[in-house]
Amino acid sequence: MSKALQKRALPSKEQSLFKELLTLYETRQLKKGLKTAEQILKKVPDHGETLCMKGLILTNMAGRKDEGVELVKKGVRLDLTSHIVWHVFGLVQKADKNYEEALKSYTQALRFDKDNMNLLRDSAQLQTHLRLYESLVDTRHAILKLRPNQRQNWVALALAHHLNGNPQEARMVLEHYQRSLKNVPDYDIEHSETLIYYVNILEEIGELSEALSVLDSSAKSRSIVDRTSILQIRARILTKQSVPEADEAWRSLIEHNPDCYESFRGYFTYLGISLDESNPEAVTKLEEFVVQLPRASAPPRLQLNVASGDQFKKLVEKYIVKRLEKGIPSLFADLKALYVDKEKQQTIEGIVEALREEYAAASTLPASSDANLEPTTYLWTLYYLAQHYSYLSQPDKALSVLDISLQHTPTLPELHMCKARVLKRAGDYLGAARCQNDARLLDGQDRFLNTKFGKYLLRAGMVDEANSIFGLFTKKDAPSPAADLEDMQSLLFLLNEADAYRRNGKLNLALKKYIAVKKVFDDFEDDQFDFHGYNLRKFTINIYIKLLKWEDQLRSHPGYVKAAIEASKIFVAVSDDASIVSSLTSTSKMSDAEKKALKKAKKAAQKVQEDKKATQATNENKDPELIVPKDEDPDGLKLIGSPDALEQASKLLHPLTTLAPKNIDVWIAIYDVAIRRKKLLQAVGALSRAAALNPDHPELHLRLVDVKQRASSFPQAPPPPIGPVFTEAIAKFIPDDLSLETFNSQYLQKHSTDSHTVLAAAKALHKLNLPLADVENTAFTLFSPDVRLDVPTALSTVDFLASLKSSRLDEFRAQCQTTFPLSTVFKPSAELAPLREQVMLGSAPEPATEDTTP
Amino acid sequence: MNIRVAKVEDLMGMQACNLQNLPENYMMKFWMYHSMTWPQISFVAEDHKGRIVGYVLAKIEDPSEEGTTEEIHGHVNSISVLRSYRRLGLAKKLMLLSQEAMSSIYKASYVSLHVRKSNKAAIALYKDTLGFEVAKVEKKYYGDGEDALSMRLSLKNP
Numbered sequence A: 001m002s003k004a005l006q007k008r009a010l011p012s013k014e015q016s017l018f019k020e021l022l023t024l025y026e027t028r029q030l031k032k033g034l035k036t037a038e039q040i041l042k043k044v045p046d047h048g049e050t051l052c053m054k055g056l057i058l059t060n061m062a063g064r065k066d067e068g069v070e071l072v073k074k075g076v077r078l079d080l081t082s083h084i085v086w087h088v089f090g091l092v093q094k095a096d097k098n099y100e101e102a103l104k105s106y107t108q109a110l111r112f113d114k115d116n117m118n119l120l121r122d123s124a125q126l127q128t129h130l131r132l133y134e135s136l137v138d139t140r141h142a143i144l145k146l147r148p149n150q151r152q153n154w155v156a157l158a159l160a161h162h163l164n165g166n167p168q169e170a171r172m173v174l175e176h177y178q179r180s181l182k183n184v185p186d187y188d189i190e191h192s193e194t195l196i197y198y199v200n201i202l203e204e205i206g207e208l209s210e211a212l213s214v215l216d217s218s219a220k221s222r223s224i225v226d227r228t229s230i231l232q233i234r235a236r237i238l239t240k241q242s243v244p245e246a247d248e249a250w251r252s253l254i255e256h257n258p259d260c261y262e263s264f265r266g267y268f269t270y271l272g273i274s275l276d277e278s279n280p281e282a283v284t285k286l287e288e289f290v291v292q293l294p295r296a297s298a299p300p301r302l303q304l305n306v307a308s309g310d311q312f313k314k315l316v317e318k319y320i321v322k323r324l325e326k327g328i329p330s331l332f333a334d335l336k337a338l339y340v341d342k343e344k345q346q347t348i349e350g351i352v353e354a355l356r357e358e359y360a361a362a363s364t365l366p367a368s369s370d371a372n373l374e375p376t377t378y379l380w381t382l383y384y385l386a387q388h389y390s391y392l393s394q395p396d397k398a399l400s401v402l403d404i405s406l407q408h409t410p411t412l413p414e415l416h417m418c419k420a421r422v423l424k425r426a427g428d429y430l431g432a433a434r435c436q437n438d439a440r441l442l443d444g445q446d447r448f449l450n451t452k453f454g455k456y457l458l459r460a461g462m463v464d465e466a467n468s469i470f471g472l473f474t475k476k477d478a479p480s481p482a483a484d485l486e487d488m489q490s491l492l493f494l495l496n497e498a499d500a501y502r503r504n505g506k507l508n509l510a511l512k513k514y515i516a517v518k519k520v521f522d523d524f525e526d527d528q529f530d531f532h533g534y535n536l537r538k539f540t541i542n543i544y545i546k547l548l549k550w551e552d553q554l555r556s557h558p559g560y561v562k563a564a565i566e567a568s569k570i571f572v573a574v575s576d577d578a579s580i581v582s583s584l585t586s587t588s589k590m591s592d593a594e595k596k597a598l599k600k601a602k603k604a605a606q607k608v609q610e611d612k613k614a615t616q617a618t619n620e621n622k623d624p625e626l627i628v629p630k631d632e633d634p635d636g637l638k639l640i641g642s643p644d645a646l647e648q649a650s651k652l653l654h655p656l657t658t659l660a661p662k663n664i665d666v667w668i669a670i671y672d673v674a675i676r677r678k679k680l681l682q683a684v685g686a687l688s689r690a691a692a693l694n695p696d697h698p699e700l701h702l703r704l705v706d707v708k709q710r711a712s713s714f715p716q717a718p719p720p721p722i723g724p725v726f727t728e729a730i731a732k733f734i735p736d737d738l739s740l741e742t743f744n745s746q747y748l749q750k751h752s753t754d755s756h757t758v759l760a761a762a763k764a765l766h767k768l769n770l771p772l773a774d775v776e777n778t779a780f781t782l783f784s785p786d787v788r789l790d791v792p793t794a795l796s797t798v799d800f801l802a803s804l805k806s807s808r809l810d811e812f813r814a815q816c817q818t819t820f821p822l823s824t825v826f827k828p829s830a831e832l833a834p835l836r837e838q839v840m841l842g843s844a845p846e847p848a849t850e851d852t853t854p
Numbered sequence B: 001m002n003i004r005v006a007k008v009e010d011l012m013g014m015q016a017c018n019l020q021n022l023p024e025n026y027m028m029k030f031w032m033y034h035s036m037t038w039p040q041i042s043f044v045a046e047d048h049k050g051r052i053v054g055y056v057l058a059k060i061e062d063p064s065e066e067g068t069t070e071e072i073h074g075h076v077n078s079i080s081v082l083r084s085y086r087r088l089g090l091a092k093k094l095m096l097l098s099q100e101a102m103s104s105i106y107k108a109s110y111v112s113l114h115v116r117k118s119n120k121a122a123i124a125l126y127k128d129t130l131g132f133e134v135a136k137v138e139k140k141y142y143g144d145g146e147d148a149l150s151m152r153l154s155l156k157n158p
């Protein structure tokens, strides 16, 4: 016996105790297991495997994780050639989501026990998770060799080859497998999935006729049971082969689900008829379906995309009248995609305005005179027009239409929601929230209306009120509405709340919420782990492959992109100005006035809670064993004070270089972080990427000024090889003989009617230390009649002037107010207090006037 | 609106839609689990921009795996449509597609679901439009104490 083995061997009593210990752990009898381990250790205190098992058990007990990990490490050191200790170490690392290290431990363990099924299976999962497909193939091979009788091991090997970029091998494995297959039960969904997978692989490697014949024979013998998949794959393959049978295949698919746009697109691609431009041939062909499938919604709607001129007018009129008469609230949402075509937009406006006149006249007649016309048709027409004018940024027209319709029917939530949207776009966030509340009060049972109101409250900066409104539908037993929404991974809530905090200057709380979004995505990534084993057992391979692809693209989601950029902006801001953190720390100790305000808000919120009976949630997701760790940093002050702020920002942005490379804001954010981390090449590289997307982007302009200023303030030129590359890259953006002042004024001249350009140029002037008066004068050119100013840009300019302590700030605000007469955001805060109160109360009821139009 | 089987890329949109519409919410893993186990029976409706505006999330229960004699059946876990897209027939179409897939792929003999006693819109959809019947009332089924109607529809061809 080797020394190690001698050390490992236990006396016979302890040996059986150890076996018991393993069983106790597997059956999750942790307390008993712990006792048993301690019993063994009393006799053999340095027994590595027992120490590891004890450690493993402790890591599963609340509050004893660190102690457990230490024990495991100690156990490993004491018995380096035991597969058990490495296995345990791997388990602990895996539980900690430290997948790379876990895989290393598993590999060690396999060195000492190479045929251990559990080790192999876990390794395969880790390799898949880490996308180490080459070694995955080896592991799957080893598993198959050990257990060739298990069906899933064959499929697993084929899949590993496939993922490793080798569909040919995958095909061979699957064919080998099918030859060896006996007695497939009739109607076996698992076998059916495997066959579809096989067909997909054949299609992928271009064996189209083989794929088709397998598909058809399996369909005939009912070995593939999923008819929709059969129809889809058939149509796709036949189209690739461009054979006439494709016609029939697409038609079957369309008949099966006539509301699926993809089927129509597939069919028309096969026919060689474009659905993406004006095309009378397509209109005619679609008409066949309109007649044949009268209930299908896709054909008539697709016709509107491809029709033009008089034909469009005729079709869209019929389309609109039918839906107004039916009272379909989503008509505008359905049609607004057509508005990219200005002519279509005007045609629609003409039609609906004419209808409005017609219906208005009819609605004043006695009810019996036009039996076909429901009074609601007139209402839906007004509703359509309101949305139409709001969309085209004509708030006055929209509001006057809404006033008429609200007099007609004050109880339709849609109208109030529409009014809210108009006011929001016009810069009256408080009025918008009030109207959203009006909508909600009309149907308190509807969570949709509740969510909308909460969102509008956040836009109006009323965070506490928003939370209590959200609380009407969150779980009663959750620590708070916000905690429930975060647990339930609501990106809508997290992002809107973060933005609200950011606008309110609570950067710590904003950052905390943006980072919570990042964590949601981390969880989504982790969520796939269990499926690496699960789907193989269930043979749901085809959807599983899609899962892997989706996970690989996960962080291209706009929610992640937004959170990463905003968080990194905050990290950059605090790294430029450490006083931000200290002032946040002192203000978060609330002033008396703030405490009072908070108390008041809470009271108001409570009243809402009492007024409305809340619809409460079940708690299906609650795991009683889940230990919720206490939040050590509820205010996010630690987070925002992180010494490695820029490194954190860099990590957040990193995935976006490949997942969102077309987003210019990503490259701007990457520049901001890189230049401060002295990563000069990365910084100018990001600027080049941004310039390639839009050389005149205002944020890019500011960064070009920034990089040039930084470069000229270096005490000495950065050394080669990086230095010269860096300097040359800058010279490409701004020639050496061009002063920054000139560069800036040239930029401004080039786009002097674009509000973003004007603001950027004003900011650049400030960066260049020009007199404040120059900066202000430039900012005020925003009001010249040829500049198209919008509310958000005006607001950013207000913030900018405020940061300069400009004496013309009030004047600027006043001009904004004139430019945006409906807005409230530019009003001094004293005027806002009563408006804010009104939000929670809802609009005052209109004084009843007699004899209004019905 | 485009109606089609739910894909993996839709799960986040479905989760978000559910959170806006209903008080019973689920973490992503739950949505994934359904999609990974029964990939063919959940459906979505999307708008012209590809935003999910409605969904039905369904599962199959196979009691024979637990040794009882009950039949294989489908169960609708959650269905909702964003308010601005309601009354277009989306929920009905989503349900019909799901029911068809349950029956043809999994040989489900009936489909079941729970609905709040007070949810008039949903009950009208199930009863009047789709032909469901109340199997029983489950007292205090929901977290806030409301009763549920447990409803069923046979999928066997008459």
Ligand SMILES: CC(C)(COP(=O)(O)OP(=O)(O)OC[C@H]1O[C@@H](n2cnc3c(N)ncnc32)[C@H](O)[C@@H]1OP(=O)(O)O)[C@@H](O)C(=O)NCCC(=O)NCCS
Residues within 6 Å of the ligand: B021, B022, B079, B080, B081, B082, B085, B086, B087, B088, B089, B090, B091, B092, B093, B114, B115, B116, B119, B120, B121, B122, B124, B125, B126, B128, B129
């Ligand atoms: C219930 C819900 C899913 C219905 O969605 P929908 O797409 O609007 O429903 P459909 O357009 O397919 O309606 C089909 C039929 O259901 C009935 N129906 C739907 N909404 C109704 C309502 N508000 N009142 C009365 N009947 C209604 C009607 O019979 C309707 O047919 P009709 O329009 O020809 O009269 C939707 O209202 C919703 O998402 N509500 C909130 C979430 C919810 O309650 N989900 C159900 C949980 S069990």
